[in-house]
Amino acid sequence: MRNYHTHTFRCKHADGDVIDYAREAQKRGLSVLGMTDHTALPDDKWLGMRMAYSELVDYIEAIEQAQAEFPDLEILKGMECEWMPEYHAYFRDELLGEHEFDYLILGCHFFPYKGEWLSSHYQLTDADRLRSYTDFLITSMESGLFAFTAHPDLFGLSYLCWDENTVAASRDILSAAEELGMILEFNGYGLSKRIIDTPQGVRVAYPWQPFWEMAVDYDISVVVNSDSHSPEGVAFGVAEGMEKVKELGLKLADLDHLNRSIPVILKNEL
Numbered sequence: 001m002r003n004y005h006t007h008t009f010r011c012k013h014a015d016g017d018v019i020d021y022a023r024e025a026q027k028r029g030l031s032v033l034g035m036t037d038h039t040a041l042p043d044d045k046w047l048g049m050r051m052a053y054s055e056l057v058d059y060i061e062a063i064e065q066a067q068a069e070f071p072d073l074e075i076l077k078g079m080e081c082e083w084m085p086e087y088h089a090y091f092r093d094e095l096l097g098e099h100e101f102d103y104l105i106l107g108c109h110f111f112p113y114k115g116e117w118l119s120s121h122y123q124l125t126d127a128d129r130l131r132s133y134t135d136f137l138i139t140s141m142e143s144g145l146f147a148f149t150a151h152p153d154l155f156g157l158s159y160l161c162w163d164e165n166t167v168a169a170s171r172d173i174l175s176a177a178e179e180l181g182m183i184l185e186f187n188g189y190g191l192s193k194r195i196i197d198t199p200q201g202v203r204v205a206y207p208w209q210p211f212w213e214m215a216v217d218y219d220i221s222v223v224v225n226s227d228s229h230s231p232e233g234v235a236f237g238v239a240e241g242m243e244k245v246k247e248l249g250l251k252l253a254d255l256d257h258l259n260r261s262i263p264v265i266l267k268n269e270l
C-alpha cells in the first residue's frame, strides 16, 4: 500500500511529525510514504492552515531524518500547494530546484472571486462561485508543476446538490486533466471523514460519486491517498478507496518513478 499525501503538525490542523507517520506507515506495511504538508509560502499567506516560511528547512530536515531512520520505507519529500502566478517561480526554483523536492501536489483550497479569495471548502455555495473555482483549478493544473491534483471534487463539500452546474464543472475539470495528462486524486480522508447532510440526502462530500462516474468516460488515471492529518490515519480510506476505484473502473496511475521523473523534467527547464 502507498500513500502520497500526508501532513504534519506544522500546518496547525494535523498531529505528529514525519517520524511518527513513518513509524505508523511501517507498522501498517506501507511501501511509500509521500509527505506533502500544506506548503510554506514566501509571504506567509493563509498562515493559519500551513507551515510558516521559517519552518521550511526544519520540515525538510524532519523528512531527511525519517528517511535515514526508516531505510526500508520510501519516504518522499513533497508539498501540497495552492498555485498562484506569483508563487510559480518559488515552487519551481526553490522547492523543486534548490531544495530538490521529489514532487509537488496541487491543492486548490482557495479561489479568486470578485476581487477576494474564497474558501473551496466552505464558500462554493452558488453556480458563479463554482465556475470561478473550476476555472482557477484548471489554470493551476496548467502550471505544469504538479504531480497530481488533490481532491479535484472538493467542491462537493459546500456545493450541496448535483445539478447541471456540477456536471459542467466536472466535465471541464476532467477534460483538462485528460488533455494535460494530469493525475487526479481519489481522497481517502474525505471518504471516511467528510459525511454531510444535503437536500439530496446524506452523502460523502468528496470523493463525490457522480464526479467519478463521469471520470470513467475520460482517459485519465487516479491515485488513492489518505490525505492523513494524524499518524494513526496514515492509510485512511486507501483500501476502501482502491475498492471503489476498481468498482468504478477507473485506471490507477503509475507513480513508481515519481521522485525521478517529474523533478528531472522541471529541473531541465531551470
Ligand SMILES: [Zn+2]
Residues within 6 Å of the ligand: 007, 011, 013, 038, 229
Ligand atoms: Zn489539511
Ligand SMILES: [Zn+2]
Residues within 6 Å of the ligand: 005, 006, 007, 080, 107, 150, 227
Ligand atoms: Zn492535504
